[in-house]
Amino acid sequence: MEKNSVNIGIAGFGTVATGLTKLILGNSEIIYRRLGKKIKIKTILVKDINKKRDFLPPESVKFTDKIDDIVNDPEIEIVVELIGGTTVARELIKKSILAKKHVVTANKAVLAEYGNELFQLARLQNTALYFEASVGGGIPIIQTLKENLSGNQIISLTGILNGTANFILSKMSQEKLPFEQALKIAQDRGYAEADPTLDIEGIDAAHKLIILIMLAYGKNYPLDKLTIEGISKTDPYDIKMAEEFGYTIKLIAKVKYRGGDLQAGVYPVLIPKKHILAKVDGPFNAILIEGNGVGPIMLYGQGAGDLPTGSAVLSDIMSIIRSTSYNNTGFYSDNIEEASILEDKYTSCCHYFRFQVEDRPGVLAILAGIMGERNISIAQVVQRQEKIGKYVPVVFLTHRAQIKNIKDAIEEIDKLSFVMPGTKHYRILN
């Protein structure tokens, strides 16, 4: 790239594309000082070129609804994929790479699902396929894993990767709201979509975790092997109880390296209030990484939004313009092998339970007995006279125990005649 300006094409013109355009226009001076070149948005691909838009780029930018106008334009060197989804996006990325164009994407779903195919194609064509914006918005997590921690064995990675879920849990905790009300506020403020399923059920965080696992270990951890629990069933009562014990509840995505095997999942956990991740509130994201060299490091910032995510897309574009060789995955071979998975049922940690039981003598002893048989050792118990119908809540905090034993115990306890089924269970972050 030896010319004085570089032409890019953008596919999609939603929130992130708008943010990117604003930054390219507004920060042109610092961009030029860093590149010695200008970035020129030549073409923007949209579904409907006649749609009314609040923000418009300069008139020199051409809108089109034909993929070929971007993919087959020899003047366009970099294609920015910001349409989302996995069908058209996948096709666009493939066509772009085949046309020897570099690609920047913010699309975690397409990478989580078709990453291996796309990275191998990019390697074959010697093009860049960059995706800093796909996880954590403007937080520099992709590059940190590819470059800065490249000499580390990653021991564990724990992220608050979904701002919507984190905002809802923060609201529930700070204002003692039920889930539905907190979700409504998130939707009103634009932090949650009309259909919030991907965010609140942990799928979005799972896609991001799969990408981080690929970067940290060069391995594929398939979505269907991942333990995924969302937050839609989180009860304000448990948030309150957790607080009394000194914890806050957050949705985390976590992977742990255990002697060559990987153990990963997305679930709500109790985090000790003194833990640095406990301070990550509202729409913010954070990722705590433990490397065998670097020790623990944490990256924190806004995980979504037009300008933060646009900033990450822009850094990828600039990085491509500066480079002559392209480091897509951080590994010498871009073939992402299947991960050796240690099943979630063997995960061991401390736990929080809330049973709803009839208030009569001997109940506690029976519960504790069933736990004891499964090697689950109880650390704290709280029973209060707060009847819900004919039941009272009993909260147990346990020492370390395996998920397998925990599930078995819950199954058995939920069948007891004096217990209301639907026992609440959370893991506690070590």
Add this chain to the structure above:
Amino acid sequence: MEKNSVNIGIAGFGTVATGLTKLILGNSEIIYRRLGKKIKIKTILVKDINKKRDFLPPESVKFTDKIDDIVNDPEIEIVVELIGGTTVARELIKKSILAKKHVVTANKAVLAEYGNELFQLARLQNTALYFEASVGGGIPIIQTLKENLSGNQIISLTGILNGTANFILSKMSQEKLPFEQALKIAQDRGYAEADPTLDIEGIDAAHKLIILIMLAYGKNYPLDKLTIEGISKTDPYDIKMAEEFGYTIKLIAKVKYRGGDLQAGVYPVLIPKKHILAKVDGPFNAILIEGNGVGPIMLYGQGAGDLPTGSAVLSDIMSIIRSTSYNNTGFYSDNIEEASILEDKYTSCCHYFRFQVEDRPGVLAILAGIMGERNISIAQVVQRQEKIGKYVPVVFLTHRAQIKNIKDAIEEIDKLSFVMPGTKHYRILN
């Protein structure tokens, strides 16, 4: 670099060099998977080759006391400078670059003082001069500023950049210790050197800040233009009072972009306890960056130590091996221009004062009067019956006021007959 292994030479064999060597040996598998090549330590340059060492590299590594054995060895492609100081280190870096070798350094002092000369030489020779380890140990701050925030105008940067000072202040705060005792503990634990001046007087943090300013703005902010206040005069009484008001005292390094001018300094400040930087305790470092795209992001981790700093050096080595073009400063021109400086006296923020006054009528009115004349508006006052000799402490928290007015007021007040000179003053972080 097309061969199967890359030879490096290391200058110095102290803490960081030992950590680097351990990581290269211990993590060789992940390094090979990421590079497709091995890193081979060929030669280590030391002052005294006969010195007894706790940790020794494999026998294949040659120890030498002659610079030329590294600089003139055609088999060595990368020189790692870990001797520190500004004399021999500068000479070694220059000679290495002139011999067309890439250089990795952890030396903030030599870059803060001779950066421009060295970066221009590297540009001329088309060699890499990388320095991720120079600021924040294993925290990926250098790369974040060079690459990830490359499309942002940096609005401000606030760092806890010195782990020794942070450890001492944390100890003073948590255990109510006087400065000397906390320093002693830091020295016993290896967090502070026998001569701790550079750390406790803010010079080390200032060197790091100068490097960050260069990366964020492409400008040189000379050390002698920087406001630098250390922590050696920090009184536990003020830490206690700050806590009562909801603040914690930390040594920060800060730069702010104000309409083209830069305003920078290193000083202890009061940080609100809810602020994310207030949670950074003990030997940890953190950097909060506000970009006009990315918003606020924070990077957190261990700012020193053998393996964390070694991890950063290793990532630079690996990055050089992977690259064919070298981005040293993040700017197209490696000429670092002089910064346009907005003098510290024009800095405006809220303030904390502690006056020691004779306990008699009218004193408070006189102090408040002098402040009022200088446009300093008082937000909170606390006076208690805790006599120290014939004096009682009076603590003022003010609204925003300019440093210039603050200094003038203190000068005038310290001259009053009923005031003990040496009024304590801290800025409050916004």
